[in-house]
Amino acid sequence: MSMDGMETVSAEQPVQSGEAATPLLELRNVNKHYGLNHVLNNVSFHVGRAEILALLGDNGAGKSTMVKTISGVVQPDSGALLWDGKPVEFNSHADAAELGIETIYQDSALVDSMTIARNIFMGRELAGPLGFIRLKEMREIASHVLRTIVAIEGIDSPDKLVGSLSGGQKQAVAIARAVHFKRTLLMLDEPTSALAVRATEALFEYLRSLRTQGLSSVLVTHNLYDAYRICDRFVVMGRGQVVFQATQKETSVEELTEHVSRG
Amino acid sequence: MLLHYGSWQKGIDMKLQESTTEAVAATREQRAKAAGRRYRRQQSAFDILIIFLIVQVISVIYGLINPSTFAYNSFANIQNALGAIPVVTGIPALGVGILMIAGEFDLSVGANFIFSSILMAQLNTNGLSVWLAALIGMAVGTGIGLLNGVITLRLGIPSFITTLGTMLIWQAGTLFVHGASSQPFSPSPVVAVLFTENLGVFPADFLWFVVLAIAFWALLQRNRIGNHIFAAGGNKQAATATGVRVDRTKLIAFSLAGACAALGGILSASQIGNIAPSTGDVLPLQAIAACVIGGLALTGGRGTILGIVLGSALIYWISDVLLLIGAPGFYITAPVGILIIAAAAIYEILRARRA
Numbered sequence: 001m002s003m004d005g006m007e008t009v010s011a012e013q014p015v016q017s018g019e020a021a022t023p024l025l026e027l028r029n030v031n032k033h034y035g036l037n038h039v040l041n042n043v044s045f046h047v048g049r050a051e052i053l054a055l056l057g058d059n060g061a062g063k064s065t066m067v068k069t070i071s072g073v074v075q076p077d078s079g080a081l082l083w084d085g086k087p088v089e090f091n092s093h094a095d096a097a098e099l100g101i102e103t104i105y106q107d108s109a110l111v112d113s114m115t116i117a118r119n120i121f122m123g124r125e126l127a128g129p130l131g132f133i134r135l136k137e138m139r140e141i142a143s144h145v146l147r148t149i150v151a152i153e154g155i156d157s158p159d160k161l162v163g164s165l166s167g168g169q170k171q172a173v174a175i176a177r178a179v180h181f182k183r184t185l186l187m188l189d190e191p192t193s194a195l196a197v198r199a200t201e202a203l204f205e206y207l208r209s210l211r212t213q214g215l216s217s218v219l220v221t222h223n224l225y226d227a228y229r230i231c232d233r234f235v236v237m238g239r240g241q242v243v244f245q246a247t248q249k250e251t252s253v254e255e256l257t258e259h260v261s262r263g
Numbered sequence: 264m265l266l267h268y269g270s271w272q273k274g275i276d277m278k279l280q281e282s283t284t285e286a287v288a289a290t291r292e293q294r295a296k297a298a299g300r301r302y303r304r305q306q307s308a309f310d311i312l313i314i315f316l317i318v319q320v321i322s323v324i325y326g327l328i329n330p331s332t333f334a335y336n337s338f339a340n341i342q343n344a345l346g347a348i349p350v351v352t353g354i355p356a357l358g359v360g361i362l363m364i365a366g367e368f369d370l371s372v373g374a375n376f377i378f379s380s381i382l383m384a385q386l387n388t389n390g391l392s393v394w395l396a397a398l399i400g401m402a403v404g405t406g407i408g409l410l411n412g413v414i415t416l417r418l419g420i421p422s423f424i425t426t427l428g429t430m431l432i433w434q435a436g437t438l439f440v441h442g443a444s445s446q447p448f449s450p451s452p453v454v455a456v457l458f459t460e461n462l463g464v465f466p467a468d469f470l471w472f473v474v475l476a477i478a479f480w481a482l483l484q485r486n487r488i489g490n491h492i493f494a495a496g497g498n499k500q501a502a503t504a505t506g507v508r509v510d511r512t513k514l515i516a517f518s519l520a521g522a523c524a525a526l527g528g529i530l531s532a533s534q535i536g537n538i539a540p541s542t543g544d545v546l547p548l549q550a551i552a553a554c555v556i557g558g559l560a561l562t563g564g565r566g567t568i569l570g571i572v573l574g575s576a577l578i579y580w581i582s583d584v585l586l587l588i589g590a591p592g593f594y595i596t597a598p599v600g601i602l603i604i605a606a607a608a609i610y611e612i613l614r615a616r617r618a
Binding site: 073093094097103105109110111112113114115118121122123124125127130131132133135139143156157158159160161164177 | 294295296298299302303305306481484485486487488490491493494496497498500501502503504505506507560564565617
């Protein structure tokens with residue numbers, strides 16, 4: 001009787017651990033050429049569930065192309081992307097967005113001549129029948145998200161034009177947008193480059209809280225100290241290849257620095 | 264006693280503190296509301312509305328002082344103005360303006376205006392019901408706009424070039440189907456009521472203009488399509504990255520520009536009873552001028568419907584005033600030119616200051 005129970009458990013366990021081991025996103029031997037330039041050379045790595053992964057590397061290492069590939073903007077020449085263990089093909093950004101991949105770019109994808117509220121809901125407007133938008137509701141949500149999640153100085157109204165914001169404030173708006181539309185995988189391409197210290201801390205705090213909710217993030221950054229402080233695992237790229245992978249416990253800032261600078 | 268006083272004092276302090284936090288929150292709320300109002304006013308066509316009202320007040324007062332030499336306030340002048348603004352510039356400018364906000368141009372609106380209305384008049388003369396003829400005219404105009412969009416987006420060339428080309432093509436098209444002479448058009452009485460009758464001082468086409476302007480305002484400011492039009496014109500990459508279907512949005516804007524040009528042509532034909540092919544030549548530049556005066560950016564992404572309406576009205580106002588004071592008609596385009604440059608310069612200064 002008890003043996004039976006034991007057997008059931010042991011029979012089920014491998015399946016369960018197998019499920020848990022399936023990464024959220026896996027890249028296998030991804031290649032991309034721009035003319036003669038081999039920008040992604042057999043790149044393979046994965047993003048786990050509820051983890052913050054750092055994608056590191058010097059300028060020209062292929063990080064940006066990698067981000068664009070994952071967000072569906074760039075299509076690889078060969079190789080496979082697996083989402084939840086199933087092969088997927090991103091022909092456009094919309095395909096990636098549908099799975100819940102949200103990207104915050106270096107030059108945050110905002111329209112200067114539109115208000116903060118309209119930017120946050122751009123492409124995903126709250127609309128009723130015939131496409132008429134619920135502007136008041138959008139303004140209230142925008143204002144709430146900006147106040148509570150990305151506490152940043154100087155944004156006094158969701159009706160302000162994005163063009164009149166500073167670089168850091170713009171990043172905050174882009175982050176607020178990503179955060180409001182809770183995604184499964186958040187990709188941040190140099191998100192802190194224009195942020196003040198306080199805003200950076202707020203962002204990291206937020207990434208941690210996303211992790212406890214089971215969401216994953218990929219952080220692309222030059223700042224190895226920041227990366228080491230917040231990330232669970234590191235993938236270092238150099239000249240289009242993955243040159244080093246380690247978890248936070250296995251490595252140190254010094255080791256990461258060495259791999260990044262050696263390429 | 265002292266102790267008692269102390270605790271009493273403490274209670275007061277706490278109450279004070281509470282009310283201060285509340286007051287801080289309240290004032291922050293108020294400040295945010297005030298800021299919101301300020302930003303919304305800046306983004307409306309508030310500046311140009313003020314300018315428009317000032318010139319109107321000055322003109323009206325001057326007309327009251329000199330009624331015999333400056334007949335600005337006469338019934339005929341007001342009715343003429345309200346009748347001419349929509350068809351001469353206003354309605355085509357609405358379409359051109361929406362397309363400009365989407366980041367594209369249409370120089371072919373004048374040729375479209377003439378071609379669609381002449382086609383309608385000819386079909387009607389040949390025995391087709393005026394309703395069906397007008398519907399075909401509208402469909403052809405919309406199709407011309409859509410074709411501009413398809414060519415521009417498929418070939419990846421600037422719409423300025425595309426529509427410069429299609430302008431010449433449709434001008435030739437008019438010559439082909441009709442010739443260079445003017446085409447008479449006399450709508451049946453029922454149609455005349457809808458297109459040309461006056462409601463008090465308001466001509467029918469002015470009412471059409473108002474209805475259309477309100478509909479376009481709703482589309483631009485309160486509809487998802489409008490949000491996408493601003494996004495497509497303001498930053499194409501950003502719009503694409505957030506999932507806006509930029510090409511589809513632009514095709515809608517191109518089609519609206521074509522539809523407005525045709526509607527302007529049809530209303531004009533009904534009002535004047537005649538279509539002269541050469542009258543379409545100045546229309547595209549005049550429509551773009553109205554949009555620039557109304558605060559639209561040539562680079563796209565910025566503009567208001569009220570601005571387009573007031574821009575059209577201001578262009579008419581200048582020529583009206585000059586004609587009333589008896590200035591030689593030959594020079595009338597010069598002040599319009601000055602107005603365009605001045606308006607563009609003023610908007611640039613305002614934008615730089617607010618950024």
